[in-house]
Amino acid sequence: MTFSCLVKKGQCEIRKRPIPVLKDYDVLIKMKACNICTVDYQQFMGLREHQGYPMAGGHEGCGEIIAIGSKVKDFQIGDLVALGYQGCGHCLECRHGNVSACESFRQESEDGYKFGEFGFAEYTVKSVDGLYKLNPDLDPSQAAFTEPLATVISGMKKVHVKPFETVVVIGAGPMGLLNALVARAYGARVIVSELLDAKLETARQMGFLVVDSKMEDPVQRVMEITDDDGADVVIGAVANSKAYEQGISMLKKSQGRFLVFAAGHPEPELHISANDIHYKEMEIVGTYGGTNEDFEDAAKALSTGMIDISALVEARYPLKDMQKAYQAAVDGNYRISIVFHDE
Ligand SMILES: [Zn+2]
Ligand SMILES: [Zn+2]
Missing domain, CATH: 3.40.50.720 (NAD(P)-binding Rossmann-like Domain)
Structure with a gap:
């Protein structure tokens, strides 16, 4: 899978890594859009270096499920899903749905990437615990607002x-x-x-x-x-x-x-x-993050058009222009959206 990561202040790289093997409750997502959050572009600016390098962030994203793990029942191939938070699933915070307070949240990936969310990637693997279904007709860059919403x-x-x-x-x-x-x-x-x-x-x-x-x-x-x-x-x-x-x-x-x-x-x-x-x-x-219930509410608000965030998408860039996109996020007023596979 081709993905982008920040390797130092002001510099990102496009790299490749093998697509992780799907566990029972994982799905493979073909990413459609992932927006650059402050968490990402302030790392590019060197203001959040405590987050560490190389950082493979990108958490405001959405994509289409193209393969499912052996025990996945409620999600299907073809579903448009927003990325939520991936926690351990067992701790007190996870059991309360407050996954952003889980110690495993935003941990380093097995191959050493900080904030290993891999949203700025053509394909990504996630557990269904932290995914939310969306209206498939939504514009991907707008659907990617599920997490901030x-x-x-x-x-x-x-x-x-x-x-x-x-x-x-x-x-x-x-x-x-x-x-x-x-x-x-x-x-x-x-x-x-x-x-x-x-x-x-x-x-x-x-x-x-x-x-x-x-x-x-x-x-x-x-x-x-x-x-x-x-x-x-x-x-x-x-x-x-x-x-x-x-x-x-x-x-x-x-x-x-x-x-x-x-x-x-x-x-x-x-x-x-x-x-x-x-x-x-x-x-x-x-306040910080959202609970699983908040994600469901956000997915519903966007899917039904109750909340119209179209004015907040400032520009769209392909993954290969990620470096330029970071600079645009620093200079811009609203969200810069990375779009994949010719979206
Ligand atoms: Zn964010
Ligand atoms: Zn947990």
């Missing part, structure tokens, strides 16, 4: 957004706008705060109320929009201390919820008064 749905459940609440999303990158889309699907009034013009325009075109945080103080503006009530929920989708602290300042006076959605490298700090958390009965909530 699952992480967003997971966070939304944790901050229990209710209809007619005001939700502010800080950051209009792909993860910010995915959060905005899901908050809207939950019935909330959504405000998106961003400073880059191109991203503000995308958010506006998607019908969100926007706050241009380079022109106006976002805290003040959110207070104006909400008649001084503040936001019920703020979702921090850019990992930046100032943005996070502003987000907390725009919460309503009591029982506001703040979701720490994004990770930053170098690590951002968060300065907050413990008394504020106490007296204002604030909820500061973290």
Whole structure:
């Protein structure tokens, strides 16, 4: 199988390895698309070198099943599936469906590849435990949004957004706008705060109320929009201390919820008064990954068209142009999609 891996900062290589032998519950997937996540392109930029090299990442992917292991019953040849998380299947976290917390998740492959998810590959082998069926008519680059969408749905459940609440999303990158889309699907009034013009325009075109945080103080503006009530929920989708602290300042006076959605490298700090958390009965909530249930929800939301993420696919590249695609991901605003087999 031909695949791409990062061998050092700023350099990827296309390599070949034998296709792993299918175990009883494995399937062979002919990949259709895999999108470049921050986890991948920040490794390309050298910002996440703790992840290690050579890194064969690529976790936001989908493809068609072309062979199945001897005991696979619920998946068939021809199914379009999204890649989810592959855990050990036995630990407490796996049994709760919280596979991203499993110690085996994103482990090194047997042949020494870090983050050995092998999504940037023409073919990949996965256990059916971590696969989700999709509508076969979906555009592959959009179907590849199942994983990021699952992480967003997971966070939304944790901050229990209710209809007619005001939700502010800080950051209009792909993860910010995915959060905005899901908050809207939950019935909330959504405000998106961003400073880059191109991203503000995308958010506006998607019908969100926007706050241009380079022109106006976002805290003040959110207070104006909400008649001084503040936001019920703020979702921090850019990992930046100032943005996070502003987000907390725009919460309503009591029982506001703040979701720490994004990770930053170098690590951002968060300065907050413990008394504020106490007296204002604030909820500061973290989220990472999605459970199996969140993946099923994400697959359904995309398959039925309930969530339309078409604006978030910026460009498509074939695997052979992976090096260029990484640079495009660094320079771009939304997802760069690697497509395979002339998709
Ligand atoms: Zn991702
Ligand atoms: Zn496990």
